[in-house]
Amino acid sequence: EPEVTQTPSHQVTQMGQEVILRCVPISNHLYFYWYRQILGQKVEFLVSFYNNEISEKSEIFDDQFSVERPDGSNFTLKIRSTKLEDSAMYFCASRASGGDEQYFGPGTRLTVT
Amino acid sequence: RKEVEQDPGPFNVPEGATVAFNCTYSNSASQSFFWYRQDCRKEPKLLMSVYSSGNEDGRFTAQLNRASQYISLLIRDSKLSDSATYLCVVRSTGTASKLTFGTGTRLQVTL
Numbered sequence: 001e002p003e004v005t006q007t008p009s010h011q012v013t014q015m016g017q018e019v020i021l022r023c024v025p026i027s028n029h030l031y032f033y034w035y036r037q038i039l040g041q042k043v044e045f046l047v048s049f050y051n052n053e054i055s056e057k058s059e060i061f062d063d064q065f066s067v068e069r070p071d072g073s074n075f076t077l078k079i080r081s082t083k084l085e086d087s088a089m090y091f092c093a094s095r096a097s098g099g100d101e102q103y104f105g106p107g108t109r110l111t112v113t
Numbered sequence: 114r115k116e117v118e119q120d121p122g123p124f125n126v127p128e129g130a131t132v133a134f135n136c137t138y139s140n141s142a143s144q145s146f147f148w149y150r151q152d153c154r155k156e157p158k159l160l161m162s163v164y165s166s167g168n169e170d171g172r173f174t175a176q177l178n179r180a181s182q183y184i185s186l187l188i189r190d191s192k193l194s195d196s197a198t199y200l201c202v203v204r205s206t207g208t209a210s211k212l213t214f215g216t217g218t219r220l221q222v223t224l
Contacts, residue, residue, distance in 0.1 A: 033211065043157060043200070045211040056211055091156055093212075100145050100204070102212055104156040 002026045004105035006092050012111045016081050021108045023075045023092030031095040032075045033102060034067065036060070036088040043091065049075065082112045114139045119201050119215035126222055130191050134218045136184040136201030145204040146177050148186050150197045151217060157200055160186075191222045 005024045013019050025032050034046040048055040049067055066078045075094075079086055089109050093102040119136045126132050138146075149157040161168065163175040163184055174187040184201055198217040204210050 035212075042216045043212075043214040045213065048211055056207070058211075089154070100162060101147070101159050103159065107156050109154075 004092055004094055004103055006090075006105035006108050008108060009106065010109045010111070012113065013082055015084060015112055019079050019082055019110065021077045021079075021090050021092075021110070023077075023105055024073050025075055025092065025094030026096070026103060027073070028096060029094035029099075029103075030097045031055075031102075032067075032069070033093040033095070034077045035091045035093060035104075037091065037107075038088045046077070046090075079110075082110075084112050086110060087112045115215075116140060116213045117201055117203050117215035119218050121216055121218060123219040123221050126191055126220070128191055128193060128222055128224055130222075131187065131189045132191055132220060133188075134186045134199055134201075134220075136186075136215055138182050138184070138201075138203045138213075140203070140205065140213075141179075141182060142206050143182075143203045144206050144210065146184050147202040147204070147212075148173075148175055148184075149200040149202050149214075151200055152197050157202075157214075160199070188220075191220075193222050193224070196220055196222045 007022045032049040037043045047057045047061045064080045089107040091107045092105040095102045146163040148160040150160045151157045163177045167176045172189045176185045198219045200217045201215040203213045
């Protein structure tokens with residue numbers, strides 16, 4: 001069964017450093033998403049991406065964040081200068097064209113020290 | 114009012130019990146509705162979509178009442194493996210539309 005994959009599973013970084021979180025969506029999906037979940041809190045939407053551009057973003061997704069689809073398979077989330085409050089699980093999700101359901105990757109746990 | 118509201122629980126039930134979870138949503142223009150399951154520190158996994166006509170998948174039954182903006186999930190004959198957090202999720206309108214999650218209801222099934 002096809003699945004969304006994410007790397008790394010855990011990333012530890014120092015405040016102010018740049019991080020890139022990587023995702024490989026399901027191969028025939030066209031809609032891509034990033035969500036985050038701070039420990040003990042609900043899952044929150046960050047950004048959606050379709051046809052090589054951002055479709056929608058939340059107020060969390062400020063200028064420190066960017067997304068990219070550098071090739072035909074990868075979808076990345078970059079945080080330029082990490083803050084302590086960026087510590088969370090980051091989930092990538094994808095959806096097929098014409099489909100309704102989003103499928104989530106296993107997440108990257110980001111710890112900012 | 115929260116966009117998606119759920120009772121956080123926990124619901125502690127014995128194996129074999131029937132348990133029901135409820136959820137309300139605030140945006141009447143919401144398009145699609147889902148229940149996801151999340152195990153501790155894992156990703157949300159789609160359990161089932163929810164339709165106005167109601168739908169059933171084995172021991173799980175989901176119902177949607179658009180007029181009341183209310184979604185429910187019923188689990189019959191609970192198993193130990195059903196222990197998890199159940200997330201009520203709503204999709205807004207728009208082509209690449211986002212999911213909005215409730216805080217989840219924790220279920221613990223015991224022997």
